[in-house]
Amino acid sequence: MSETATPAKTDQKRAINRLKSMYPLRNLVQQDYIDTLNASNEGKPTVWAMLNYWEGDLPLKAMGLNIVYPENYSTLLASTGSAESFLDASDSDGYPTHLCGYGRSTIGYSYRMMKDLNGRIPPEAPLGGMAKPTLLLGSGIICDARFKWFQALGRYFDAPQWVLEMPMMGTAEGTEPDLEGYQIKFLVRELQAFIAFLEKLLGRKMDWARLEELIDLAVKIHETNWQISELRKSIPGPMHSTDFWSSMPPSLFFAGDMATALKLYQDMLAEVQERVNNKIAGINYPEKYRIVFSELPPWHSLKFFDSLAEKGWNFVFESRGYHAPRPLDFSHVSDPLEKLARLSRNFIFSIHPCALEDGIANPVAEVYLQTAREFKADGFFLHPLISCRAASAGLRSVQDFLMKRLNVPTLWVEGDIIDKRVFNPQETLARAEAFEQTMEHYRKVRKAQGLDW
Amino acid sequence: MNDLTSGPFFAGIDIGSTMSKAVIVDAQGSMRAYVVGQTGAEHRLRANKVMEDVLQKAGITLDKVAYIISTGYGRVNVPFADKQVTELTCHARGVASLFPGVRTAIDIGGQDAKVLRIKDGKLIDFLTNDKCAAGTGRFLEVAADTLGLDLNEMGRISLQTDKPVRINSLCTIFAQQEIISRLSEGQPLPDILAGVYIAIATRVVKLARQLKVEPPVVFTGGVAKNAGMVKAIETVLGTPVLVPQEPLITGALGAAILAHDQYNRLIKSGEYDAHREKKLSEARIDFGENGR
Numbered sequence: 051m052s053e054t055a056t057p058a059k060t061d062q063k064r065a066i067n068r069l070k071s072m073y074p075l076r077n078l079v080q081q082d083y084i085d086t087l088n089a090s091n092e093g094k095p096t097v098w099a100m101l102n103y104w105e106g107d108l109p110l111k112a113m114g115l116n117i118v119y120p121e122n123y124s125t126l127l128a129s130t131g132s133a134e135s136f137l138d139a140s141d142s143d144g145y146p147t148h149l150c151g152y153g154r155s156t157i158g159y160s161y162r163m164m165k166d167l168n169g170r171i172p173p174e175a176p177l178g179g180m181a182k183p184t185l186l187l188g189s190g191i192i193c194d195a196r197f198k199w200f201q202a203l204g205r206y207f208d209a210p211q212w213v214l215e216m217p218m219m220g221t222a223e224g225t226e227p228d229l230e231g232y233q234i235k236f237l238v239r240e241l242q243a244f245i246a247f248l249e250k251l252l253g254r255k256m257d258w259a260r261l262e263e264l265i266d267l268a269v270k271i272h273e274t275n276w277q278i279s280e281l282r283k284s285i286p287g288p289m290h291s292t293d294f295w296s297s298m299p300p301s302l303f304f305a306g307d308m309a310t311a312l313k314l315y316q317d318m319l320a321e322v323q324e325r326v327n328n329k330i331a332g333i334n335y336p337e338k339y340r341i342v343f344s345e346l347p348p349w350h351s352l353k354f355f356d357s358l359a360e361k362g363w364n365f366v367f368e369s370r371g372y373h374a375p376r377p378l379d380f381s382h383v384s385d386p387l388e389k390l391a392r393l394s395r396n397f398i399f400s401i402h403p404c405a406l407e408d409g410i411a412n413p414v415a416e417v418y419l420q421t422a423r424e425f426k427a428d429g430f431f432l433h434p435l436i437s438c439r440a441a442s443a444g445l446r447s448v449q450d451f452l453m454k455r456l457n458v459p460t461l462w463v464e465g466d467i468i469d470k471r472v473f474n475p476q477e478t479l480a481r482a483e484a485f486e487q488t489m490e491h492y493r494k495v496r497k498a499q500g501l502d503w
Numbered sequence: 504m505n506d507l508t509s510g511p512f513f514a515g516i517d518i519g520s521t522m523s524k525a526v527i528v529d530a531q532g533s534m535r536a537y538v539v540g541q542t543g544a545e546h547r548l549r550a551n552k553v554m555e556d557v558l559q560k561a562g563i564t565l566d567k568v569a570y571i572i573s574t575g576y577g578r579v580n581v582p583f584a585d586k587q588v589t590e591l592t593c594h595a596r597g598v599a600s601l602f603p604g605v606r607t608a609i610d611i612g613g614q615d616a617k618v619l620r621i622k623d624g625k626l627i628d629f630l631t632n633d634k635c636a637a638g639t640g641r642f643l644e645v646a647a648d649t650l651g652l653d654l655n656e657m658g659r660i661s662l663q664t665d666k667p668v669r670i671n672s673l674c675t676i677f678a679q680q681e682i683i684s685r686l687s688e689g690q691p692l693p694d695i696l697a698g699v700y701i702a703i704a705t706r707v708v709k710l711a712r713q714l715k716v717e718p719p720v721v722f723t724g725g726v727a728k729n730a731g732m733v734k735a736i737e738t739v740l741g742t743p744v745l746v747p748q749e750p751l752i753t754g755a756l757g758a759a760i761l762a763h764d765q766y767n768r769l770i771k772s773g774e775y776d777a778h779r780e781k782k783l784s785e786a787r788i789d790f791g792e793n794g795r
Contacts, residue, residue: 446713459628477631484591484626491627 065359066290067334069325071318075297078306078314079122083177086116090181095252098183098203099303100196105214105237105394106187107304108268109245112261113252118180119303120156120203127155128349128468130176136162137469145202151437151468153199156180160206183209185251190215191398193440212247215240216398222411225399233399237391262386267308268393272374274315275301279373281322283424287366288325290332291343292355294368301374331364338362339428339489340503342421344369344448345441347433350470357479361486367425370417375400414444415451422458426503428489430460436472457495461485511569513766514557515593515758516550516584518542518577521613521640522725523549524755525557527568532600532763536561537752546580554583569779570766572758585782588761590754595619595626597757598721601747606717609707609736609744610753611726613640618711630710638706640726642675646699649679650692654729658700660693661731667697678702700735708739718742723750 090096097110097117110117127133133151136158141147143161145154162172163182171179186209188200197213204211217233218224245256282289297318300311324330331337341358343365348354355365375396383389405416421427430452434442445462452458461481465473496503512535517524519542526537538556542549550573558565565583573581574593581587598608599621608619616638620628632638647654661667668690672678678699685695703726708716720742726732727750737743747753769775 462630480589481591481629481631483589484629487592487626488628491622491625 065334065356066292067330067332069289069293069297069318069321069332071314071321072293072297075300075311075314075318078311079299079303080177082116082305083118083123083180086118087171087178087181089116095184096181097185097187098180098200099187100189100200101191101303102187102189102214103191103216103394103397104268104304104390105191105216105241106189106212106244108261108264108390109241109248109256110187111304111308112257112264113248113254114257115185115252116181117303119299119305120159120180120199121152122299122303122305123159123180124152124155124468125349126176127159128470129352131350132174132176133350133468133470135174136172139166148437150193150195150199151435151466153195153202154437155468157199157202157206160203164206183207185209186211188213193438195438195440210251212244214244216394222406225406230395230399233395234388234391237395238385238387241387241390258386261390264304264308265386265389265393267312268304269377269380269389271301271304271308271312271315272393273377274312274319275374276377278315278319278322279367281319281326282367283426284326285340285426286329286331286337287340287364287425288322288330288332289366290355290359291347291365291368292352293332294372295347295352298372302372332366333359333362333364335360335362337364339486340364340366340426341429341431342367342418342425342427343431343433344418344445345433345435346372346438346467348465348470348473349467351465351473351475354475354478357475358482361482363482365431366427367421370421410451412444412447412451415448418448419451419455422452422456427458428493428503429485430458432460432462433465434462436464436466437469438467456501457492457499459485459488459492461488510563510567511766512561512563512567513759513762514554514568514571515597515755515760515762516553516571516573516578516581517575517590517593517752517755517758518546518550518573518580519575519590519612519754520615522751523553523575523577524752525553526752526755526759527557527561527563528756528759528763530763532760534756534759535563537749537755539749539751542577546577547582550577550581550583569775570762570769572762572765574754574758582785585762585778586765588758591617591619591629591631592626593754593757593761594723595621595629595757596624596760597753597755598723598747599624600756600760601753602719602721602745605719605721605745607711607714607720608753609711609720609722610724611638611640611703611707611722611732612724613644615639616707616710616724618707618714618716620714620717628714630714632706632710638703638710640724642678642703643699643726643729643732645675645679646682646696649682650686650696657696658729658731661696661700662693662734664691664693664697666694667701667735668694670695670698670702696731697735700729700731701739703732704735704739708736711740716740716742719745721745721747723747723753725751 086096097115098120099117101121133155136155139158139161140154186200188197217236299305341363378396405413432445434445449460463478513528515526523542524539527535529535536557538553571584572586572588573584574588574590578587598605605621610617617631647657672681722744727746
């Protein structure tokens, strides 16, 4: 058990000790929805974009476009308990229930908007809803759903579609040193074509100075986030996963005004540093177990984490895939598109060489082995998602590697990002209680093996 | 058993989704009595009833019971329990008390199936099926209803063949339709029944293999009472399984043994009297003539 400072009396009502600096970051993404609605009302073009690991976000922003992310909006639908009616609408339009939950909820949203309401925003939509798009930007990164879903959305809207691609990832072959140059060239060509498309669509030229400014901000935002992640290795863990999830959109999507986001992340870094200095935990209970969460959380049931916090479960870290990658040295790169290409590629390719060095060919497992060691994890909470193959397919392998290499046990809890009908919080809490015995057992096993946690 | 009047005794109560079980153990940790009954909708009433019945069977009164642990889905509805413990922990403890060298336990209940890895009597890992009734006792009940058979009879008939038909449906309801289709095709009843057992066993063994099954393997839960199911599990697993004399009560037995352990801890630390006083002041339960 690690040492934890006594929580302030005023915070004792809440099991999770939320960071104050998280709230303005959370609000920043909400402002994006409002700004996009206002832009739409003024007749300005608006974009629905897929998370594209920054390939597309920055050129769009540099051209002054307002962007919302259906992927992010789906999490809002789930966390506000508004998803079910949109899931039902998707079912009504004939989409199978095993499709991506994010896809289903925004397909349902689009169905409601275009088929039921003649283009008006569904009144039940939280945060005023997503404005009707004038451009759909899909992405080929990570899984096919991410462009097939946008193709499906395109059948509701009379809006042009574009798909950004990334070189092959997830294999050892993709990391051959001589491939890097080709991959960068590929990405630069992707960006050139995308910018040419945007210029034609909007009838105006790219603001290159603005793009360079945004790329610099992006690099700084990621560097700051990386530093926050590093501080989270402290004992007790100073920042709970729920704070990460609430504050990740300005880093993951570059949501909101980026200069503001950078300032707010710097505030967060300072607050986390202060907690580390004073041994203040991310939960208002003594930290009994250090848990790492993977994959995406049950957005509809985040209160569930309070019950675990009350038991001393501190979720000290979560899936690396949503974090800023290790910072790169850009000092030798002057071309803004090459810089942007390297920034995007870094997310996918930064981990694989480490995996190969560690003697395994599975980069996802490597990420979690590193995380378990660095964060001294007592256990992993693995949350395979019924409707997401990409996020779930490798988790069994992760489970095996964690046990075989490090004797770190996993609690396997099936659920979904959107559909709360497939998640059973009560049953999960009962299993969590039993899992404590498992974690205690493997603590002893690791110590007997000479590991230091 | 009825001549036992001195204590202390310890009780475990397992309010499961279908059946409720209660066990009394003595100061040596030996089982003195157990009862099993349907759970129904009223968990609190059922908890009172099984406690009353097990006290009667053991021939003791509640004041002789020094510590009570409740477990199972309905464990929060046992107001007279001193502590609640998850069924996974209790099952592991109960199974290990009956089979001290056990390494793997497969438990199939009315609405769930779980696989436990046990070492030195303690739970070290587990998996449960939590999304589907296929692979649980409910699947068998649906099949029995469809065929108009009782569960024991179904097991006996299935043992008459070594040629199980393949039941492909993963869903309990669709499997029911598939059973009807197989009957109308003229497939022999024993082959169909054996196929039903193999279908359930396949699902559960898949779960078990994720945890890397190590023998000896113990099979518990209400479904383990069924001879057809035992054979199917052994066939699919490829190894013999041990079945307790009363496979339904391992959770309650584990709870009673954990109650015994907890009592000893509290006595040792000098905290028991204060705990008991607090608990007695909270209790509002009438157990009739066996109550305090």
